[in-house]
Amino acid sequence: xxxxxxxxxxxxxxxxxxxxxxxxxxxxxxxxxxxxxxxxxxxxxxxxxxxxxxxxxxxxxxxxxxxxxxxxxxxxxxxxxxxxxxxxxxxxxxxxxxxxxxxxxxxxxxxxxxxxxxxxxxxxxxxxxxxxxxxxxxxxxxxxxxxxxxxxxxxxxxxxxxxxxxxxxxxxxxxxxxxxxxxxxxxxxxxxxxxxxxxxxxxxxxxxxxxxxxxxxxxxxxxxxxxxxxxxxxxxxxxxxxxxxxxxxxxxxxxxxxxxxxxxxxxxxxxxxxxxxxxxxxxxxxxxxxxxxxxxxxxxxxxxxxxxxxxxxxxxxxxxxxxxxxxxxxxxxxxxxxxxxxxxxxxxxxxxxxxx
Amino acid sequence: xxxxxxxxxxxxxxxxxxxxxxxxxxxxxxxxxxxxxxxxxxxxxxxxxxxxxxxxxxxxxxxxxxxxxxxxxxxxxxxxxxxxxxxxxxxxxxxxxxxxxxxxxxxxxxxxxxxxxxxxxxxxxxxxxxxxxxxxxxxxxxxxxxxxxxxxxxxxxxxxxxxxxxxxxxxxxxxxxxxxxxxxxxxxxxxxxxxxxxxxxxxxxxxxxxxxxxxxxxxxxxxxxxxxxxxxxxxxxxxxxxxxxxxxxxxxxxxxxxxxxxxxxxxxxxxxxxxxxxxxxxxxxxxxxxxxxxxxxxxxxxxxxxxxxxxxxxxxxxxxxxxxxxxxxxxxxxxxxxxxxxxxxxxxxxxxxxxx
Numbered sequence: 128x129x130x131x132x133x134x135x136x137x138x139x140x141x142x143x144x145x146x147x148x149x150x151x152x153x154x155x156x157x158x159x160x161x162x163x164x165x166x167x168x169x170x171x172x173x174x175x176x177x178x179x180x181x182x183x184x185x186x187x188x189x190x191x192x193x194x195x196x197x198x199x200x201x202x203x204x205x206x207x208x209x210x211x212x213x214x215x216x217x218x219x220x221x222x223x224x225x226x227x228x229x230x231x232x233x234x235x236x237x238x239x240x241x242x243x244x245x246x247x248x249x250x251x252x253x254x255x256x257x258x259x260x261x262x263x264x265x266x267x268x269x270x271x272x273x274x275x276x277x278x279x280x281x282x283x284x285x286x287x288x289x290x291x292x293x294x295x296x297x298x299x300x301x302x303x304x305x306x307x308x309x310x311x312x313x314x315x316x317x318x319x320x321x322x323x324x325x326x327x328x329x330x331x332x333x334x335x336x337x338x339x340x341x342x343x344x345x346x347x348x349x350x351x352x353x354x355x356x357x358x359x360x361x362x363x364x365x366x367x368x369x370x371x372x373x374x375x376x377x378x379x380x381x382x383x384x385x386x387x388x389x390x391x392x393x394x395x396x397x398x399x400x401x402x403x404x405x406x407x408x409x410x411x412x413x414x415x416x417x418x419x420x421x422x423x424x425x426x427x428x429x430x431x432x433x434x435x436x437x438x439x440x441x442x443x444x445x446x447x448x449x450x451x452x453x454x455x456x457x458x459x460x461x462x463x464x465x466x467x468x469x470x471x472x473x474x475x476x477x478x479x480x481x482x483x
Numbered sequence: 484x485x486x487x488x489x490x491x492x493x494x495x496x497x498x499x500x501x502x503x504x505x506x507x508x509x510x511x512x513x514x515x516x517x518x519x520x521x522x523x524x525x526x527x528x529x530x531x532x533x534x535x536x537x538x539x540x541x542x543x544x545x546x547x548x549x550x551x552x553x554x555x556x557x558x559x560x561x562x563x564x565x566x567x568x569x570x571x572x573x574x575x576x577x578x579x580x581x582x583x584x585x586x587x588x589x590x591x592x593x594x595x596x597x598x599x600x601x602x603x604x605x606x607x608x609x610x611x612x613x614x615x616x617x618x619x620x621x622x623x624x625x626x627x628x629x630x631x632x633x634x635x636x637x638x639x640x641x642x643x644x645x646x647x648x649x650x651x652x653x654x655x656x657x658x659x660x661x662x663x664x665x666x667x668x669x670x671x672x673x674x675x676x677x678x679x680x681x682x683x684x685x686x687x688x689x690x691x692x693x694x695x696x697x698x699x700x701x702x703x704x705x706x707x708x709x710x711x712x713x714x715x716x717x718x719x720x721x722x723x724x725x726x727x728x729x730x731x732x733x734x735x736x737x738x739x740x741x742x743x744x745x746x747x748x749x750x751x752x753x754x755x756x757x758x759x760x761x762x763x764x765x766x767x768x769x770x771x772x773x774x775x776x777x778x779x780x781x782x783x784x785x786x787x788x789x790x791x792x793x794x795x796x797x798x799x800x801x802x803x804x805x806x807x808x809x810x811x812x813x814x815x816x817x818x819x820x821x822x823x824x825x826x827x828x829x830x831x832x833x834x835x836x837x838x839x
Contacts (some may be wrong), residue, residue, distance in 0.1 A: 149568075161681065162679065179767075180767050181677075182677075182820070184677050185680065201785060220583065222582065223581065223582050224582065225583040226579050226581065226582060227578045227579075227583060227585075228578035228579045228581075228600065230586070231578060231600060244583060244584065244587060246584065248722070289656075296662070297649065297653045301649070310662070320540065321537075321541050322536070324539040324541065384690075395837065410536030411535075430556065450540055473784075
């Protein structure tokens, strides 16, 4: 992968003997290896992929440039054996992806090794998508959108939330997706006030809005979208709140470009919702990066310290949730371009469009 | 949940002020709360569930006996605030489910707190299934079996591996399952030599065996099964190796009962496969517990230190894998009873049965 050379340079420059990549997704990003429970050791010299018997054959095929080591007793013990032979004294670890138990196990094997906690080294590269990655995300979006348009036809009174999410899963696969990128949220009526409620066997009633938050995985890349639809005539209250959320989303998207602080994008939507008196009803962040993970960097919320850069891909998903009444969220995916942004998702979302 | 009282007693007896449960599944086991990214603090007095805005409403409904705290900045900081107010000096942590970064964050907030690494405290209870849990696993098995029987009819030359796994997913949901319990392994021909290969768009060819490893999730509980099927006449070599795997599985199942060492069950299958000259071709453990996780305790392999006890539910899945030729694995789920075991899964598997 393109970042490997830079990582090796960084290790040399920082005077570190190796970098233990324990995040499964980061291992996949660097190696394209899709097996689970495998750990990558990058050193200024050779690189080593530690895996188990199940993936030994696949690892040889997928990562010919690394030395493949198959664990005997425990992956960490196999790794420590290698670290000793390489005389590694100072090792970068991914502190958010190394368990306390793995930390203790390494320290037990190698008393004098210095484990330097790091955060976001590979995530820095993952945040800035290559053209190839953007195309895969676009494909993941198209798959999700096509699948949605199919099931949208089937939304009617008496159909259950779970049935809709089950056929959505099937359509995603039929359209060429690997699967849903997460468990579809498909909730009707007042249940939509729980931003992450599960789809249940509950049947859609008359005059209920349906909130669907779904996505597709295409070649390890994901999409994540939300739409609200309404079968009958929309109530005044619903209309008013929907328009507030839609405008908030537009204000946020309008300010996306390189050099802008992520928290300012959040602020654009949040301050508008607050000005309309619904600040308390928008309790989550505005968005999150999407790529090999459904939730990744950049984080778009009021505490984010990130500055937008070209190649970043993230969701913009303001919402208003009122317990006992329901909830509205509108979610699209944007790409930061050289001088602004492209909205990659294209499903219509005006008040007129959300009526079936 | 039934273990909460015992856990509180244990904390008192061990002179520990609290137990921080960071494993999502363990939190779910103790609380029945299905939201993600939530952490439970058990103390001899009150208990606290730390979650975020998305799940606040659901947490109140699901866990009325705990105090619900919604995170502001970070979950760990919110927890540390509570630990300070409770004057917690010695805290049990789940070392396999606490990240190095969370460990560092707690230590930074509370210099003097003693974090005691523990392993398997809640897993001990999870290993021993209650009648209610067994019934859910049985349901997850029945769902998986019914779905399999539907797609078995569709196995023929020219159908792709991925198509089969896609319709299997749909059938699982149609039969009342929440979803597949993991990404279905559906591989044909020589690809089956990779024990965990992904289903691809590759179409099934003549004279190829198809290996399907799949499971269903039903109310948070899982199943995990494997069958090999053959469309044409079975080759002599295939027949011979299949029978070895089948006999190995039978020998293993025959020795399952309370008091037996898990590694002896593994040995029963492994030594037989070795005696037939295929020892090198069976590189993984014999089985694993199944419950709220697809892979959980007990571990059934040659290094396992566990002793079987009534209520344990695990897979028995010997396999023989020959690179370039293919692979055979047969997987069923057994329950350890008071004086022996019940095989909970019922799909036929004789040489005759695997020919379509």
